Amino acid sequence: MSDLWQGALIGGRVWHARSGDAARSFRYRAAYLALPLAAFEAGMLPLRPDRPGLWRIRRRDHGARDGTDLQGFIRARLAPLGLEAAEVALVTTPRTSGYGFNPVSFWLARQGGHLRAVLAEVSNTFGEHHFYLIRHPDLAPVTPSCRIRGEKLFHVSPFLPRTGHYVFRFDAGPGRFGAWIDWTGPSGEIRLGTSLTGQAAPLSAARLRRAAMAHPLQAQRIMALIHWQAARIYLRGLPFHSKPAQLPCRLSGAEDRS
Template structure:
């Protein structure tokens, strides 16, 4: 059994499905790393922070971007919400050949009973980021069927407005990871569905080396695919929206939407 809190590689299938003004689907594959922060900061993983390599992890790519320990950053987020004793695993795409870009990384916080919170760290191609904290108001365990809703406060795609709602859902395994993020327009209709899901295997030196050799420039490939897809949307006449100034709110909350006993 591969537990994400022991370290893992996730062979993820990424899917975007757009409806409304233009029905389009966009698919690609990428390998993500699930990095338990206590072991990452202790240097006890094949990927070590701020070390050069074909694949690498750089602290200042995450959180406040100041290069501080990642454990300190996530503790500042979780502790005020009554979650001081959680173990945290970061699910992210490592840098490839020195270049890094992550459309979204997920900070998974759990205790002995199960998953308690997920921080979705969303980045755009303009170098900006926003944090969506997903949890139940009473911090109960998150089930794979639970959905969390929060306002879309961050400009990501120039072909979507900065309005409406996001709905998040998560499956933390074991032996797999899945995240689903849907965007609902102001009319209440889901206009963009996204998913990132796949099987997990142990994060060993051999598995990491094989993955890095197979995809040495993975983030560059991903951002190239994103721009290629954007070009195709523009060629189909989808309205292009210039980037608005980023809101001062850098973090927001997404709460459960009424399933189970909410």
């Protein structure tokens, strides 16, 4: 079975469901990549950093977004936890045909053969970004049964307030990837469940080529789906929340057991 930290192509299924003031759900498919950072930045994978192509991964689309090395960025966030020597794989979607938008990427930190922390890199359609560092306080393994809670501090949807909390859950394989992020509003009445799940196959040049040919406009499609669903929600008359100024804090922790 494929190990995410060896490089993988994930055939993902993305699901969103809202309950409370308006029942609403939708789902779509998307291809994700699991990129072991050391091998990726050394140019040892079929997809190399910053190289033009139908599918492309740019350093300045992730982390500090200044084009510098990604390993330096994640090591600086993991070092205070004592995880500076952890193996890191970045689960993300590529730019397609020159365009890129990725609602969320996951930096997976493994040490001693176990997932110890996840840095969730969340982006909104306004060009803003926030990082949630998810782990147990004692760095115990993050297993598929673990549910870790953190406060919501970043505006994503105009139909949800920037309050409430998330509950995170992860399954890092082997042979699969799963991420579940559930939001509950401050009153507890409105809830949003989201997930990304899929089987992981070893990353090869042939698989990468076939996936790029099958999904040449994936990023464009994701953005179109987001706006289409937003339009449908708006037409149902749900309250609209204007975007607040982003909080100065760009990195927050999630470490409470739910």
